[in-house]
Amino acid sequence: MSGPLASVEALIAGLAGVGYIASRRIATALYMAINLQKPILVEGSAGVGKTELGLSTAAMLGQPLIRMQCYEGLDESKALYEWKYGKQLLYTQILKDRMGETLKDAPDMDAAMERLHGMGDLFFSEPFLEPRPLMKALREDDGCVLLIDEVDKSDEAFEAFLLEVLSAYQVSIPELGVVKAKTPPLVFLTSNNVRDLGDALKRRCLHLHIPLPEAKLEERIVASRVPEIEARLTHALVAFIQSLRTLDLRKPPSISETVDWARALVLLGADSLEPSLVRDTLNVILKFEQDIEAVEPQVVELIRRR
């Protein structure tokens, strides 16, 4: 193997090339997933870059990304395949017309049945199949990245159904048989821990927990995402966010909030963290009224603390 897949370092460099600053553990997980051909289950609080990891990997590998957003009530007809009912209906009508002609000269019932069997059953066949994300991913012959987003929001039944797809990269369609991927897709599952996933699913996946980053890594992420920002401001802003995370907040800001805030500050033409400016833009990083109320009086102190 060569290129970005050759080693963990090459993966880090490759991901950085598409704007994703990965820690070593993230890159190792990805490396293992590619080498062991196993899906990765990515966990972590909202906004630490779980989905982004999938998107960036697809960009790095230059493979198509197939994304499936999970929600309660998602079932296999939306995730895997559906029959094209309209077409099937038309087909039966054509069949009816043609049937009369073909069977007209059959001498008796048995011969007619014989001929009927010989006609081949197209009703449940590939042309009438409408592939949904999972099926599409299995049929990409050159490989692809499959992102199953927020799998914890789906029902348990769906989770059970995923097991076959994830362990053997194949699905069984009752009417057709088994569809197997020529090139197994690289699968990312993300979870916010809305509910605990079943052991069976966890066992089939590599597990990657993305924590909130350390200051240095976060500075690099901000620098890579918002290149216009000055290094001094980046440093101040990341330090502020890091100290926010030590407070007892309902939703501590994660990476996406840091990046958004950096963008906002650049847009406002700020070159340093002024208390008034911070107060005005707190709503970018804190998403709950109570959190904002708790932080507002401490802003000056928090800026000085670093």
Add this chain to the structure above:
Amino acid sequence: MTMPHVMQDFLRALRAADVRVSPAEAIDAARAAAVVGYADRQLFKDALCVTLAKSEAETERFDEVFETFFARERLRAAPGSAEAPGPAEPRGEGSGSDLADLLLSGDAGGIAQALEAAAQRAGVAEIRLFTQRARLARKTLDEMGLAEVEAIIAAARKPGGDAALGQRLDAARRALAAQARRYVERQFQLYAAGSGQVLREEALAQRALNLGAGIEPHEFALMQQLVKKMARKLAERYSRRRKKAQRGHLDVRRTLRRSLPYGGVPFDIVWKSKKVAKPSIVAICDVSRSVAAAAQFLLTFLYSLNEVVDRLDSFAFSSRLISVGDILDEHGIEHAIAQVLTQIGFRSTDYGKALEDFCDQHLDRLDRHTTVIILGDGRTNFQDPRMDLMRLIQARARAVIWLNPEPEGFWGQGDSEMDRYARFCHVAKECGSIAELERVIEDVLRTYVPN
């Protein structure tokens, strides 16, 4: 030791630290190790971590175990090795003992290897108890052939012996003994420290549930944790299935809807499915002295179950009855009971009065979905037990469960009206320990959730 063997021990250490590792994951770990190799420690660690640890908590425990397990001692060169220029040179005839040669050569790596091999023969990895450490360390040293070294030292100390050799060997021997002790200590941390916790929890679960007699104050926190853990396990088990297909009743509306794509031909038949209701619970706890501890655990248990319980109202009484909900919201479960006790606790219990209070003010909380759990010893201090109110509660509620910390043999003796109350309960059980508490609550959940 070969690498697969090391891996096996490592997995065992992980399991001891409560990281669940299935055979499938063990295979993955071996494949992962084969892919990344052993040269880069960080890479090796990360690779194993993503294959073995399956949650945030497990990742933390994995990191700990990895660091302890693969912390090979940075070996000091054995004393005396500096002046001995080459390993083979000093004793031309050989000292007659492999271990002595090894010690004199000062080959730290070789010593560590010999130590590990000996420890394996001595079965150090099987260590279970704190008290086994000294014996196992000694056994390891014996396996290494310490007896021969000691004989050489003894011979050297005799007049005419090589005193310098004796001193050097003696120092090396002491260093080795210390090293073996540290090794065994580490093995204990890896394999046994966790199982001690398990044993302690098992013992606590069986402990009698009253202050003074059973639970020591310092065990209280541990007990509280244990209750939460048990509740979590139950919640996990019963939060799973909420829908139950009920074959036999056709869902006409949805079947028609599904038939549209087929031109009105009902290809897909849809059956009615029934949602399984979550139980709603009303807990009424006696907080007189003998029952207060049990009440605390019952409440902890119930409130940890909030995922699988639809609604939970709790009340406490001794002479009067009050609602505990607000106090719980304000003070949290750990301090709530203390708070309740300062308000109404430690007075003589009056069941009749408590039932009257409940029926006057809170009877509307009961409907045919509600399970009432009453915790108390049923000792009325010879007041009117108000059986009529008990009957009323039983008639309105779906089920009444009475948990009594007293052994069943005492029911109905002295001022206990328990046997009369029991008549109005669907279940009346003795509940003397957390393990019994868990069983009863599970019964409540099971009747709601079909398995």
